[in-house]
Amino acid sequence: MRDILVTLIVFGSLPFIFKRPYIGVLMWVWISVMNPHTQGWGFATSFPFAAIIAAVTMASLLFTKESKNLPLTPVTLVLIAFVLWMNVSTVFAFHPEETFIQWQKVMKIMLMTFVTLMLIKTKQQIHLLVVVVIISLAFYGVKGGIFTIKSGGVDLVWGPAGTFIQGNNELALALIMTIPLMHYLQMIYRNMWVRHGLTIAMLLCAAAAFGSHSRGALLAIAAMSAFLWLKSRQKVSLGLLLVLAIPLLVTFMPEKWSERMDSINTYEMDGSVQGRFNAWWMAFNLASDYPLTGGGFEVTTRELFNRYAPDILDIPRAAHSIYFQALGEHGFVGLALYLLLGIVTWKTGSWIIRNTANMEEYRWASNLATMIQVSLVGFATGGAFLSLLYFDVPYYLMSAMVATRVLVEKELKEKAVSVSNEKGKGSQRQFGKLNPPGPASIIRKSSE
Numbered sequence: 001m002r003d004i005l006v007t008l009i010v011f012g013s014l015p016f017i018f019k020r021p022y023i024g025v026l027m028w029v030w031i032s033v034m035n036p037h038t039q040g041w042g043f044a045t046s047f048p049f050a051a052i053i054a055a056v057t058m059a060s061l062l063f064t065k066e067s068k069n070l071p072l073t074p075v076t077l078v079l080i081a082f083v084l085w086m087n088v089s090t091v092f093a094f095h096p097e098e099t100f101i102q103w104q105k106v107m108k109i110m111l112m113t114f115v116t117l118m119l120i121k122t123k124q125q126i127h128l129l130v131v132v133v134i135i136s137l138a139f140y141g142v143k144g145g146i147f148t149i150k151s152g153g154v155d156l157v158w159g160p161a162g163t164f165i166q167g168n169n170e171l172a173l174a175l176i177m178t179i180p181l182m183h184y185l186q187m188i189y190r191n192m193w194v195r196h197g198l199t200i201a202m203l204l205c206a207a208a209a210f211g212s213h214s215r216g217a218l219l220a221i222a223a224m225s226a227f228l229w230l231k232s233r234q235k236v237s238l239g240l241l242l243v244l245a246i247p248l249l250v251t252f253m254p255e256k257w258s259e260r261m262d263s264i265n266t267y268e269m270d271g272s273v274q275g276r277f278n279a280w281w282m283a284f285n286l287a288s289d290y291p292l293t294g295g296g297f298e299v300t301t302r303e304l305f306n307r308y309a310p311d312i313l314d315i316p317r318a319a320h321s322i323y324f325q326a327l328g329e330h331g332f333v334g335l336a337l338y339l340l341l342g343i344v345t346w347k348t349g350s351w352i353i354r355n356t357a358n359m360e361e362y363r364w365a366s367n368l369a370t371m372i373q374v375s376l377v378g379f380a381t382g383g384a385f386l387s388l389l390y391f392d393v394p395y396y397l398m399s400a401m402v403a404t405r406v407l408v409e410k411e412l413k414e415k416a417v418s419v420s421n422e423k424g425k426g427s428q429r430q431f432g433k434l435n436p437p438g439p440a441s442i443i444r445k446s447s448e
Contacts, residue, residue, distance in 0.1 A: 002041075003041070004044075018060050021057055021068075022125050024056060025057065025115060025129070029116075029133060030132050031050045031053060034136030034140075035160045038160040038162065039160065071117060074344040079398075082341055083107075086106065086330055089294055089297075089330045090296050098298040099296045099297040102297035109390060116129070117402060120399060121403060122407065123407065125403070129396065130368065131185070133393060134185065137165075137393070140171060140174075141175040144208030144212075145211070147208070148208055148211030153211050155211075156168045157171060164388065169382075170388060171212055172214040173379065173388070174391075175209045176224060177375045177378050177379050178375075179205055180224065183202065183374075187367045188363075209221065216386060220381040220382030221378070223378065276321070278317070279320055281309065282305060282328070283327050287327045293333070294330045296329060299329055301316060322387070322389045326338040342376070345398045349372055352365050352368075353366050369401060376394065
């Protein structure tokens with residue numbers, strides 16, 4: 001039944017995608033982030049829904065008369081440079097065959113990110129993009145939160161198999177990133193039922209993140225909660241919610257969860273943590289030998305571990321860090337471009353907040369930019385311990401940030417021109433009053 005439902009939704013959306021290409025972006029985000037077909041047990045689990053949606057969206061993009069220019073902002077320019085550099089590092093990769101498979105996967109994500117930047121333009125489209133991301137991830141948060149409560153936090157919460165968020169750590173980070181986005185919806189919706197429903201969903205997502213037993217998620221929650229409180233206009237109410245909710249969740253979790261979280265203080269005795277350090281040093285040593293291009297995609301091999309890892313007896317591990325992943329796979333240049341991408345995205349949000357201050361009609365833009373920044377704080381913190389360099393959600397949030405800035409900047413300029421024109425007309429009218437018709441014009445009128 002689930003397989004048929006997903007199939008009907010996807011194929012039913014295709015005519016609408018032909019007519020309005022941005023719907024294709026929304027469907028792509030839904031399929032690629034939520035992966036609803038993985039919740040079935042039949043043919044849909046391996047059906048190429050994403051490829052079909054992408055193909056129809058690209059075809060619609062070619063024929064649409066709507067604006068489809070790629071906004072040339074600092075964010076898009078740095079993203080272009082980062083993507084180009086990933087292609088350069090691929091040319092010099094250690095393992096071309098394995099690299100090509102991962103290269104295809106990453107380039108598809110980047111291509112659809114550029115398509116998102118081209119097609120998401122209006123306030124409604126930006127809002128729908130954020131809502132689709134929230135729904136796609138909150139589904140697993142609500143489900144996982146209920147599971148955590150029912151199991152008493154003993155059993156781990158996992159994500160959908162074969163996806164970026166299939167692991168307990170990866171799912172936890174994704175859910176943490178979703179919480180500030182849901183808070184954004186709370187700030188723009190006035191309906192109390194919607195607001196209370198979002199509060200429940202946020203608490204369940206937090207419970208699911210705790211239920212993943214992820215130490216990185218705990219650090220991300222701490223960093224994001226602090227920044228969320230600093231950015232919030234409702235510090236008292238939000239502070240009370242955090243003070244009440246977080247200790248309650250911690251108290252609810254079983255003893256083995258507490259023991260695992262306490263191991264953060266004794267990381268030097270934890271084999272998993274030491275394995276991460278070993279992988280980080282491996283990436284750094286590799287990049288030191290190949291500082292420009294790194295080793296390309298897929299450098300987690302026994303050969304490279306024996307050459308660059310301090311502890312060669314350890315099993316070959318992924319980088320377990322977005323930063324060391326960028327360093328090992330794309331060199332110091334790739335890491336610099338990735339960090340620069342985060343910086344310019346952050347500055348874009350700060351520009352929106354600064355230029356829409358005290359403007360009621362743009363409160364939505366200010367709130368959205370703020371909550372995306374909060375979400376990215378969570379990703380930057382939790383991502384330091386996970387190999388999620390190519391996780392698509394941060395790129396979609398980046399696209400929403402860019403689209404918001406472009407829209408706000410355009411409208412503010414139009415308003416400035418309109419005000420200037422009105423002032424000019426007012427000056428001309430005032431000038432006419434102060435300078436009545438001269439004698440020549442009076443004589444001419446009298447003769448007529």
